[in-house]
Amino acid sequence: MSTPQEIAQWLMDEITARGRNRSYQRRLVPRLREQFGDEWLYRNQNNNWAIDRRILKALGPLKTDNVIWDRSDQSWRIVDDDDLARIRERDEVRKQRREEARRRRTERQSERESE
Structure with a gap:
């Protein structure tokens, strides 16, 4: 079984691989589910699939200030x-x-x- 830190590293690698292009959560979720399973996802208050908070917490120390979350379109990007x-x-x-x-x-x- 994977840990939040391992999945956060995978997520950071995905974001970094896209460079300045946006990494949309709605596109990352199916890939995360396929690689790591449903237990790392949940439905948020808007009924959208979202990434488990434990992963996002583990992502924090991995990312630089230049990796930002855009809440308006639910994407990460590097600026x-x-x-x-x-x-x-x-x-x-x-x-x-x-x-x-x-x-x-x-x-x-x-x-x-x-x-």
Whole structure:
């Protein structure tokens, strides 16, 4: 029987082999099932097949910052340093916008309560 670490290494090898091309989870799942069995897969809240969290946890130490997960299309990809910097900047701007929106909601709620 395979371990999460062995399967994570297989997954990392698959991602690396595709280079800058995306490695879609929906394409990896059937291959993972074929090589390692159903016990490493589950149905997520959207009823999609997903990779066991133990494998994803074991994948963490294997990957560099340049291997990213794109939640919007459920894929991994390798990005260069410039892309990574842009992604981090974009994420920081989004975080600041969320925090600002949260602050405004809190202020409006406080104003309503004080009326």
